[in-house]
Amino acid sequence: MLLAAPFWAAFAQNYDESKVPHYTLPDVLKTASGKTIRSEEKWEKLRRPEVLRLFEDHIYGQMPVGYDSIRYALTEDDRPEMDGKAVLKQIGVTVFRNGNSVQINVVLFVPTQAKKPVPVFLLINNRGKDLTDPTRAKKSEFWPAEMVVDSGFAIAAFHVSDLAPDNKDTYMTGVLQKLYPEQLKKDNGMKAIGAWAWGASRVMDYFGTDKDIDSKKVIVVGHSRGGKTSLWAAAQDRRFAACVTNCSGNTGAALARRQFGERISRINTTFPHWFNNNYKKYNDKENALPVDQHMLIALIAPRPVYATNASKDLWADPKGTFLAVKAAEPVYALYGVKPELPKEMPGIDMPVIGPHFGYHNHEGEHNMTAYDWDKFIRFAKQF
Numbered sequence: 001m002l003l004a005a006p007f008w009a010a011f012a013q014n015y016d017e018s019k020v021p022h023y024t025l026p027d028v029l030k031t032a033s034g035k036t037i038r039s040e041e042k043w044e045k046l047r048r049p050e051v052l053r054l055f056e057d058h059i060y061g062q063m064p065v066g067y068d069s070i071r072y073a074l075t076e077d078d079r080p081e082m083d084g085k086a087v088l089k090q091i092g093v094t095v096f097r098n099g100n101s102v103q104i105n106v107v108l109f110v111p112t113q114a115k116k117p118v119p120v121f122l123l124i125n126n127r128g129k130d131l132t133d134p135t136r137a138k139k140s141e142f143w144p145a146e147m148v149v150d151s152g153f154a155i156a157a158f159h160v161s162d163l164a165p166d167n168k169d170t171y172m173t174g175v176l177q178k179l180y181p182e183q184l185k186k187d188n189g190m191k192a193i194g195a196w197a198w199g200a201s202r203v204m205d206y207f208g209t210d211k212d213i214d215s216k217k218v219i220v221v222g223h224s225r226g227g228k229t230s231l232w233a234a235a236q237d238r239r240f241a242a243c244v245t246n247c248s249g250n251t252g253a254a255l256a257r258r259q260f261g262e263r264i265s266r267i268n269t270t271f272p273h274w275f276n277n278n279y280k281k282y283n284d285k286e287n288a289l290p291v292d293q294h295m296l297i298a299l300i301a302p303r304p305v306y307a308t309n310a311s312k313d314l315w316a317d318p319k320g321t322f323l324a325v326k327a328a329e330p331v332y333a334l335y336g337v338k339p340e341l342p343k344e345m346p347g348i349d350m351p352v353i354g355p356h357f358g359y360h361n362h363e364g365e366h367n368m369t370a371y372d373w374d375k376f377i378r379f380a381k382q383f
Protein backbone atom coordinates (compact mmCIF):
# COMPACT_ATOMS: atom_id res chain seq x y z
CA MET A 1 0.00 0.00 0.00
CA LEU A 2 1.25 3.47 -0.85
CA LEU A 3 1.21 5.82 2.09
CA ALA A 4 0.66 9.50 1.51
CA ALA A 5 3.66 11.56 2.61
CA PRO A 6 3.13 12.91 6.12
CA PHE A 7 2.06 16.53 6.12
CA TRP A 8 5.34 17.72 7.61
CA ALA A 9 7.42 16.07 4.88
CA ALA A 10 7.07 19.15 2.72
CA PHE A 11 8.64 21.17 5.53
CA ALA A 12 11.49 18.82 6.37
CA GLN A 13 14.59 20.95 6.46
CA ASN A 14 18.06 19.98 5.47
CA TYR A 15 20.87 20.73 7.91
CA ASP A 16 23.42 18.57 6.13
CA GLU A 17 25.91 20.47 3.98
CA SER A 18 26.61 17.39 1.88
CA LYS A 19 22.94 17.33 0.83
CA VAL A 20 22.92 20.85 -0.54
CA PRO A 21 21.94 20.37 -4.17
CA HIS A 22 24.12 21.51 -7.02
CA TYR A 23 22.83 24.91 -8.08
CA THR A 24 23.69 27.80 -10.36
CA LEU A 25 22.90 31.32 -9.23
CA PRO A 26 21.25 33.68 -11.69
CA ASP A 27 23.91 35.98 -13.12
CA VAL A 28 23.40 39.31 -11.44
CA LEU A 29 25.35 41.03 -14.21
CA LYS A 30 23.42 39.61 -17.16
CA THR A 31 20.33 41.45 -18.36
CA ALA A 32 17.13 39.71 -19.40
CA SER A 33 18.12 40.33 -23.02
CA GLY A 34 21.48 38.64 -22.45
CA LYS A 35 23.78 41.68 -22.21
CA THR A 36 26.66 41.48 -19.77
CA ILE A 37 26.98 44.54 -17.58
CA ARG A 38 30.49 45.91 -17.23
CA SER A 39 30.03 49.40 -15.85
CA GLU A 40 28.39 51.20 -12.99
CA GLU A 41 26.50 53.29 -15.49
CA LYS A 42 25.00 50.29 -17.32
CA TRP A 43 24.19 48.58 -14.03
CA GLU A 44 22.29 51.64 -12.86
CA LYS A 45 20.57 52.24 -16.15
CA LEU A 46 19.78 48.74 -17.40
CA ARG A 47 20.22 45.97 -14.92
CA ARG A 48 19.49 47.50 -11.52
CA PRO A 49 15.93 48.57 -12.43
CA GLU A 50 15.34 45.14 -13.93
CA VAL A 51 16.49 43.32 -10.79
CA LEU A 52 14.48 45.62 -8.55
CA ARG A 53 11.38 44.88 -10.63
CA LEU A 54 12.00 41.13 -10.38
CA PHE A 55 12.08 41.33 -6.58
CA GLU A 56 8.90 43.41 -6.58
CA ASP A 57 7.05 41.14 -8.95
CA HIS A 58 8.11 37.77 -7.62
CA ILE A 59 8.80 38.28 -3.91
CA TYR A 60 8.22 41.45 -1.90
CA GLY A 61 5.54 43.16 -3.95
CA GLN A 62 5.31 46.64 -5.35
CA MET A 63 6.51 49.54 -3.26
CA PRO A 64 3.78 52.17 -3.61
CA VAL A 65 5.09 55.65 -4.15
CA GLY A 66 3.17 58.74 -3.28
CA TYR A 67 0.73 59.79 -0.62
CA ASP A 68 -1.31 62.94 -0.18
CA SER A 69 0.55 64.35 2.80
CA ILE A 70 2.68 63.51 5.76
CA ARG A 71 2.73 65.11 9.21
CA TYR A 72 5.32 64.88 11.92
CA ALA A 73 4.17 65.68 15.45
CA LEU A 74 5.76 65.17 18.82
CA THR A 75 3.67 62.72 20.80
CA GLU A 76 5.56 63.74 23.97
CA ASP A 77 7.75 66.74 24.70
CA ASP A 78 11.45 66.16 24.14
CA ARG A 79 13.14 65.38 27.41
CA PRO A 80 16.61 64.54 28.70
CA GLU A 81 17.14 60.87 29.50
CA MET A 82 20.03 58.56 30.37
CA ASP A 83 21.34 60.97 33.04
CA GLY A 84 21.40 63.75 30.52
CA LYS A 85 23.42 61.81 27.93
CA ALA A 86 20.55 61.82 25.45
CA VAL A 87 17.44 63.67 24.48
CA LEU A 88 14.41 61.48 23.96
CA LYS A 89 12.16 62.41 21.07
CA GLN A 90 8.87 60.66 20.39
CA ILE A 91 7.39 61.44 17.03
CA GLY A 92 4.16 60.44 15.39
CA VAL A 93 4.66 60.20 11.63
CA THR A 94 1.19 60.32 10.09
CA VAL A 95 0.73 59.57 6.41
CA PHE A 96 -2.49 60.51 4.61
CA ARG A 97 -3.96 59.17 1.39
CA ASN A 98 -7.51 59.40 0.03
CA GLY A 99 -8.87 60.62 3.34
CA ASN A 100 -7.33 57.82 5.40
CA SER A 101 -4.23 57.85 7.55
CA VAL A 102 -1.71 55.64 9.29
CA GLN A 103 0.51 56.71 12.19
CA ILE A 104 4.00 55.37 12.77
CA ASN A 105 5.34 55.98 16.29
CA VAL A 106 9.04 56.68 16.35
CA VAL A 107 11.24 56.56 19.44
CA LEU A 108 14.52 58.42 19.02
CA PHE A 109 17.43 59.06 21.38
CA VAL A 110 19.87 61.75 20.28
CA PRO A 111 23.21 61.91 22.12
CA THR A 112 23.51 65.28 23.84
CA GLN A 113 27.27 65.68 23.45
CA ALA A 114 27.62 64.58 19.83
CA LYS A 115 28.17 67.13 17.10
CA LYS A 116 24.91 67.69 15.19
CA PRO A 117 23.66 66.43 12.86
CA VAL A 118 24.37 62.87 14.08
CA PRO A 119 24.22 59.57 12.22
CA VAL A 120 21.42 57.26 13.38
CA PHE A 121 20.63 53.56 13.61
CA LEU A 122 16.99 52.86 12.82
CA LEU A 123 15.63 49.54 14.10
CA ILE A 124 12.63 47.94 12.45
CA ASN A 125 11.25 46.32 15.60
CA ASN A 126 9.49 43.04 14.87
CA ARG A 127 9.52 41.81 18.47
CA GLY A 128 7.99 43.12 21.69
CA LYS A 129 7.28 46.84 21.85
CA ASP A 130 8.91 46.91 25.28
CA LEU A 131 12.27 46.13 23.67
CA THR A 132 12.41 49.73 22.51
CA ASP A 133 11.02 51.16 25.74
CA PRO A 134 11.40 54.96 25.68
CA THR A 135 11.30 55.17 29.50
CA ARG A 136 14.27 52.79 29.77
CA ALA A 137 12.54 51.04 32.66
CA LYS A 138 13.15 47.97 30.54
CA LYS A 139 16.50 47.69 28.79
CA SER A 140 17.43 45.05 26.27
CA GLU A 141 20.40 43.97 24.23
CA PHE A 142 18.11 43.82 21.23
CA TRP A 143 18.09 47.62 21.11
CA PRO A 144 20.89 48.73 23.44
CA ALA A 145 20.12 52.42 23.30
CA GLU A 146 22.59 53.41 26.04
CA MET A 147 25.47 51.66 24.31
CA VAL A 148 24.69 53.23 20.94
CA VAL A 149 24.31 56.71 22.44
CA ASP A 150 27.60 56.30 24.32
CA SER A 151 29.31 55.62 21.01
CA GLY A 152 28.06 58.90 19.58
CA PHE A 153 25.19 57.66 17.41
CA ALA A 154 21.51 58.39 17.67
CA ILE A 155 19.22 55.37 17.86
CA ALA A 156 15.64 55.12 16.71
CA ALA A 157 12.96 52.47 16.33
CA PHE A 158 9.45 51.90 15.18
CA HIS A 159 7.26 48.84 15.59
CA VAL A 160 6.08 46.86 12.58
CA SER A 161 2.54 46.58 13.98
CA ASP A 162 2.04 50.29 13.25
CA LEU A 163 2.19 49.36 9.55
CA ALA A 164 0.83 45.84 9.29
CA PRO A 165 0.05 43.37 12.07
CA ASP A 166 2.31 40.33 11.82
CA ASN A 167 -0.63 38.00 11.44
CA LYS A 168 -2.00 36.23 8.39
CA ASP A 169 -5.59 37.14 9.19
CA THR A 170 -5.11 40.80 10.06
CA TYR A 171 -1.97 41.96 8.24
CA MET A 172 -4.07 43.93 5.78
CA THR A 173 -5.72 46.14 8.41
CA GLY A 174 -2.92 48.74 8.46
CA VAL A 175 -1.25 50.50 5.55
CA LEU A 176 -2.75 48.09 3.03
CA GLN A 177 -6.46 48.60 3.62
CA LYS A 178 -6.12 52.18 4.77
CA LEU A 179 -3.73 53.66 2.22
CA TYR A 180 -3.06 51.26 -0.63
CA PRO A 181 -6.03 48.85 -0.95
CA GLU A 182 -5.24 48.36 -4.64
CA GLN A 183 -2.13 46.43 -3.56
CA LEU A 184 -4.34 43.73 -2.06
CA LYS A 185 -5.84 42.96 -5.45
CA LYS A 186 -2.59 42.29 -7.26
CA ASP A 187 -0.51 39.15 -7.35
CA ASN A 188 2.54 41.37 -7.18
CA GLY A 189 1.03 43.63 -4.52
CA MET A 190 2.96 44.20 -1.32
CA LYS A 191 2.06 42.47 1.92
CA ALA A 192 3.39 42.77 5.46
CA ILE A 193 7.13 42.90 4.76
CA GLY A 194 6.55 45.41 1.99
CA ALA A 195 4.44 47.51 4.33
CA TRP A 196 7.10 47.43 7.05
CA ALA A 197 9.78 48.51 4.57
CA TRP A 198 7.46 51.26 3.33
CA GLY A 199 7.23 52.40 6.97
CA ALA A 200 11.02 52.57 7.26
CA SER A 201 11.02 54.92 4.28
CA ARG A 202 8.44 57.19 5.95
CA VAL A 203 10.67 57.40 9.03
CA MET A 204 13.44 58.29 6.60
CA ASP A 205 11.20 61.10 5.31
CA TYR A 206 11.00 62.34 8.90
CA PHE A 207 14.77 62.20 9.42
CA GLY A 208 15.11 64.55 6.46
CA THR A 209 13.30 67.19 8.54
CA ASP A 210 15.09 66.71 11.87
CA LYS A 211 18.10 69.02 12.22
CA ASP A 212 19.65 66.78 14.87
CA ILE A 213 19.84 63.86 12.46
CA ASP A 214 22.19 63.41 9.54
CA SER A 215 19.71 61.93 7.07
CA LYS A 216 22.60 60.99 4.78
CA LYS A 217 23.83 58.63 7.50
CA VAL A 218 20.85 56.48 8.39
CA ILE A 219 21.66 52.82 8.98
CA VAL A 220 18.60 50.62 8.77
CA VAL A 221 18.73 47.59 11.06
CA GLY A 222 16.54 44.53 11.32
CA HIS A 223 16.60 41.11 12.92
CA SER A 224 15.18 38.02 11.27
CA ARG A 225 11.88 39.00 9.64
CA GLY A 226 12.96 42.55 10.44
CA GLY A 227 16.27 41.78 8.69
CA LYS A 228 14.46 40.65 5.57
CA THR A 229 12.69 43.99 5.79
CA SER A 230 15.84 46.07 6.34
CA LEU A 231 17.33 44.58 3.17
CA TRP A 232 14.22 45.29 1.14
CA ALA A 233 13.99 48.81 2.57
CA ALA A 234 17.62 49.57 1.69
CA ALA A 235 17.32 47.94 -1.73
CA GLN A 236 14.40 50.06 -2.84
CA ASP A 237 15.14 53.29 -0.95
CA ARG A 238 18.61 54.54 -1.75
CA ARG A 239 18.48 57.21 0.92
CA PHE A 240 19.46 54.57 3.48
CA ALA A 241 23.21 54.88 3.82
CA ALA A 242 23.80 51.33 5.00
CA CYS A 243 21.97 48.17 5.98
CA VAL A 244 22.30 45.70 8.83
CA THR A 245 20.55 42.37 8.35
CA ASN A 246 20.79 40.19 11.44
CA CYS A 247 19.99 36.46 11.17
CA SER A 248 17.63 37.23 8.30
CA GLY A 249 17.77 33.77 6.71
CA ASN A 250 15.34 32.65 4.06
CA THR A 251 14.13 35.45 1.78
CA GLY A 252 16.53 37.66 3.69
CA ALA A 253 20.28 37.42 3.18
CA ALA A 254 20.48 33.64 2.65
CA LEU A 255 20.59 32.00 -0.78
CA ALA A 256 17.33 30.20 -1.56
CA ARG A 257 18.87 27.72 -3.99
CA ARG A 258 20.90 26.03 -1.27
CA GLN A 259 17.64 24.76 0.21
CA PHE A 260 19.33 24.64 3.60
CA GLY A 261 17.29 25.30 6.72
CA GLU A 262 14.07 27.18 6.08
CA ARG A 263 12.77 26.92 2.53
CA ILE A 264 10.41 29.01 0.46
CA SER A 265 7.58 26.46 0.75
CA ARG A 266 7.84 26.60 4.50
CA ILE A 267 8.04 30.37 4.84
CA ASN A 268 5.11 30.83 2.45
CA THR A 269 3.03 28.33 4.39
CA THR A 270 3.78 29.61 7.88
CA PHE A 271 3.80 33.26 6.91
CA PRO A 272 1.57 33.62 3.84
CA HIS A 273 1.16 37.31 4.67
CA TRP A 274 4.81 38.31 4.30
CA PHE A 275 5.44 38.07 0.55
CA ASN A 276 3.33 38.59 -2.54
CA ASN A 277 1.05 35.97 -4.13
CA ASN A 278 3.46 35.29 -6.97
CA TYR A 279 6.09 34.05 -4.54
CA LYS A 280 3.93 31.02 -3.76
CA LYS A 281 4.73 29.73 -7.25
CA TYR A 282 8.25 29.03 -6.07
CA ASN A 283 7.32 26.65 -3.28
CA ASP A 284 9.74 23.75 -3.76
CA LYS A 285 10.90 25.41 -6.99
CA GLU A 286 13.82 27.55 -5.87
CA ASN A 287 15.60 27.09 -9.18
CA ALA A 288 12.72 28.62 -11.10
CA LEU A 289 13.14 31.97 -9.35
CA PRO A 290 14.58 34.62 -11.67
CA VAL A 291 16.60 35.98 -8.74
CA ASP A 292 18.40 34.77 -5.66
CA GLN A 293 19.14 36.74 -2.53
CA HIS A 294 22.67 37.84 -3.54
CA MET A 295 20.88 40.07 -6.05
CA LEU A 296 18.96 41.79 -3.27
CA ILE A 297 22.25 42.66 -1.58
CA ALA A 298 23.59 43.82 -4.95
CA LEU A 299 20.74 46.33 -5.17
CA ILE A 300 22.21 48.04 -2.11
CA ALA A 301 25.60 48.56 -3.78
CA PRO A 302 27.79 50.49 -3.26
CA ARG A 303 26.34 51.15 0.18
CA PRO A 304 27.67 49.10 3.09
CA VAL A 305 25.87 45.93 4.17
CA TYR A 306 26.48 43.98 7.37
CA ALA A 307 25.00 40.47 7.58
CA THR A 308 25.15 38.24 10.63
CA ASN A 309 24.26 34.78 11.77
CA ALA A 310 24.24 32.79 14.97
CA SER A 311 26.08 29.47 15.04
CA LYS A 312 23.11 27.49 16.36
CA ASP A 313 20.65 29.13 14.00
CA LEU A 314 21.00 26.71 11.09
CA TRP A 315 17.41 27.51 10.16
CA ALA A 316 18.73 30.82 8.81
CA ASP A 317 21.61 29.15 6.90
CA PRO A 318 24.80 30.95 8.01
CA LYS A 319 26.83 29.64 5.08
CA GLY A 320 24.15 30.60 2.56
CA THR A 321 24.18 34.09 4.03
CA PHE A 322 27.92 34.46 3.72
CA LEU A 323 27.81 33.16 0.15
CA ALA A 324 25.05 35.60 -0.79
CA VAL A 325 27.08 38.58 0.39
CA LYS A 326 30.12 37.20 -1.47
CA ALA A 327 28.07 36.77 -4.64
CA ALA A 328 27.06 40.43 -4.51
CA GLU A 329 30.70 41.55 -4.72
CA PRO A 330 30.82 41.77 -8.54
CA VAL A 331 28.22 44.53 -8.46
CA TYR A 332 30.14 46.42 -5.78
CA ALA A 333 33.23 45.99 -7.96
CA LEU A 334 31.50 48.07 -10.67
CA TYR A 335 31.70 50.94 -8.17
CA GLY A 336 35.37 50.26 -7.50
CA VAL A 337 34.78 48.36 -4.24
CA LYS A 338 37.35 45.62 -3.78
CA PRO A 339 36.36 42.30 -2.17
CA GLU A 340 36.75 42.54 1.59
CA LEU A 341 35.39 39.21 2.71
CA PRO A 342 37.63 36.15 2.69
CA LYS A 343 36.96 33.41 0.13
CA GLU A 344 35.87 30.98 2.81
CA MET A 345 33.34 31.70 5.46
CA PRO A 346 35.04 33.08 8.59
CA GLY A 347 34.90 30.94 11.74
CA ILE A 348 32.57 31.45 14.66
CA ASP A 349 33.15 34.78 16.39
CA MET A 350 35.64 35.94 13.77
CA PRO A 351 33.93 39.08 12.51
CA VAL A 352 35.01 40.80 9.32
CA ILE A 353 34.10 44.43 9.64
CA GLY A 354 33.91 46.64 6.61
CA PRO A 355 34.28 49.17 5.25
CA HIS A 356 31.70 47.95 2.70
CA PHE A 357 30.90 44.45 3.88
CA GLY A 358 30.48 43.14 7.35
CA TYR A 359 29.89 39.54 8.29
CA HIS A 360 29.96 37.48 11.44
CA ASN A 361 28.61 34.21 12.72
CA HIS A 362 28.23 34.63 16.46
CA GLU A 363 28.25 31.68 18.87
CA GLY A 364 24.71 31.18 20.05
CA GLU A 365 21.06 31.20 19.18
CA HIS A 366 18.83 33.15 16.82
CA ASN A 367 18.90 36.63 18.38
CA MET A 368 20.38 40.12 18.20
CA THR A 369 22.60 40.99 21.13
CA ALA A 370 25.15 43.50 22.42
CA TYR A 371 27.83 41.41 20.67
CA ASP A 372 26.17 42.16 17.34
CA TRP A 373 25.59 45.85 18.07
CA ASP A 374 29.19 46.32 19.12
CA LYS A 375 30.22 45.18 15.62
CA PHE A 376 27.57 47.31 13.87
CA ILE A 377 28.90 50.36 15.68
CA ARG A 378 32.48 49.56 14.65
CA PHE A 379 31.24 49.05 11.10
CA ALA A 380 29.36 52.36 11.05
CA LYS A 381 32.35 54.28 12.40
CA GLN A 382 34.17 53.48 9.15
CA PHE A 383 31.90 55.42 6.88
Ligand code: GTR
Nearest residue numbers: 223224225226249250262267
Ligand atom coordinates in the same frame (compact mmCIF):
# COMPACT_ATOMS: atom_id res chain seq x y z
C1 GTR B 1 10.85 32.20 11.97
C2 GTR B 1 10.88 32.28 10.46
C3 GTR B 1 12.13 32.96 10.03
C4 GTR B 1 12.39 34.23 10.82
C5 GTR B 1 12.03 34.11 12.27
C6 GTR B 1 11.98 35.45 13.03
O1 GTR B 1 9.75 31.51 12.46
O2 GTR B 1 10.80 30.98 9.96
O3 GTR B 1 12.08 33.20 8.64
O4 GTR B 1 11.78 35.30 10.24
O5 GTR B 1 10.81 33.51 12.46
O6 GTR B 1 11.52 36.47 12.50
O7 GTR B 1 12.42 35.46 14.18
